Amino acid sequence: MPLTRSQAELLAREGMAALRNGNAATAYDKLLLLQGGAPGIPAPWFLIAQAAQALGRDEEADAALVKFLAVEPRHLAALLTMAALKVRRGDDRAAQSFYRTALNVAAQPGATVPPMLVPMLRAGETFLAEVASRFTEHLDQILVGTRGATGKHSARTQQALDLMAGRTELYLQQPSMFYFPGLAQRAFFEREEFAWVAAMEASTAAICAELDRVLATDDGFAPYVQSTPDRPAPANPLLDDPSWSAFQLWQAGTPVEPNASLCPQTMAALASAPIPVIAGRSPMAIFSRLKPGTHIRPHHGMLNTRLICHLPLIAPDGCGLRVGAETRHWKTGEMLIFDDSFEHEAWNRGQETRVVLLFEIWRPELTPDERAALTDIFEAIDTYQGAAVDTG
Structure with missing residues (x-):
């Protein structure tokens, strides 16, 4: 005989009271009588599951939760x-799925998490971290014999494994001004990939000699990020700060005098690189100086159609450059080449000043026709609104 609404309400109250009092057996017996529901009262599957779980009846608890979560x-x-x-019940893969969903629900804007559930959420985070660690150890053990003659995976294979295991974050190109589709998502490029690099590196001593003469007078360096009276001040903590400064050699497509004439070997070395020639914009080349204790905060460059090149001239300990998920350190005379449309930051935590020769080159994947088209596009942009200024 079907339960009446009043009978169902009484059983529900008695069942919940038994649960609160720790009498799971009584709660289970009473709540189970409601599994068929009653007029206006759905079956209390969640309460049934709680009572069953307290009694160690995991299979019944699982079945009740499945029915409740379906609604x-x-x-x-x-x-x-x-x-x-x-x-x-030993089903870690299913547990991961439910914990991840629960954490996503709790993280939704406006979500209110009852205090009693907070320890359960923290337990879920701990469980997921432990499972991820076990999974990583499993992969490392299984794949140890698949790394080839070098004993290492390729850089791309290792990155894929690190991303899957949560050992690193995924960073992508996010230029602040112009995005060109279809280019490889690579933070760093290797110096051996560019035929012109060896000759420029061979000029390091001559370039350093010119830099020494510049530094001896300390004239010509200006803050890299500067305020201008006709624009809002950029929100950069290094605004007008000489801790990060530039000695301009090329600026907005024009040699900067007398700086360029003071550094003829440097200017000659730059001529060998595939630097864009864009009216009012490029070439650009500077001696970039970073004083001790200076941190260039994480930011994105304006374009993904270029790569930034650093030829380290003074490279003390304690300095670093992070591009995306990878951090590298400057070594005197060894070119660093990177895509600055990735989030990147730099620092000097050492005791001496760091100086690099900084310039830009075309992305190597761009065809001659694409470079010509981009030159026209950037020049057209600048004739309308003026050249964009890199504010770091």
């Missing part, structure tokens, strides 16, 4: 209860 798929307490149940 309430984003119910935080039920998701966490199911996740803990899956852990207890």
Whole structure:
């Protein structure tokens, strides 16, 4: 005989009271009588699951939670209860799925997490971290014999494994002004990939000699990020700060005098690189000086159609450059080449000043026709609104 609404309400109250008092057996017996529901009262599957779980009846608890989550798929307490149940039953893959869903629900804007569920969320985070660690160890053990003659995976294979294991973050090109599609998502390029690099590196001593003469007078360096009276000041903590400064050799497509004439060997070395020639914009080349204790905060460059080149001239310990997920350190005379449309930052935590010769080159993947088209595009942009200024 079907239950009346009043009978169902009484059983529900008695069942919940028994649960609160720790009498799981009585709660289970009473709540189970409601599995068929009653007029206006759905079956209390979540309460049934809680009682069953307290009695160690995991299979019945699992079945009840499945029915409840079919109706309430984003119910935080039920998701966490199911996740803990899956852990207890040894189903780690299912537990991961329920914990991730629960954490996503809790992180939604406006979500309110009852205090009693916070320890369960923290337990989920701990579980996911432990599972990820075990999974990584499993992969490392299984794949140890698949790394080839070098004993290492290729850089791309290792990056894919690190991303999957959560050992690194995914960074992508995010230029602040202009995005060209279809270019490789690479933070760093290797110096051996460019035929012109060896000759420029061979000129390091001559370039350093010219830099020494410049530094002896300390004239010509100006803050890299500068305020201008006709523009809002950029929100950069190094605004008008000589801690990060530039000695301009090429600026907006024009040699800067007398600086260029003071550095003829440097100007000659720059002529060998595939530097864009764009009216009012490029070539650009500077001696970039970073004083001790200076941090260039994370930021994105304006374009992904170029690469930034650093020829280190003074490279003390304690200095570094992070581009995307990878950090490298400058070595005197060894070119660093990177895509500055990735998030990047630099620092000098040492005791001496760092100086690099900084300039830009075309992305090597761009065809001659694409370079010509981009030159026309950038010149057209600048004739309309003026050249964009890199504010770091």
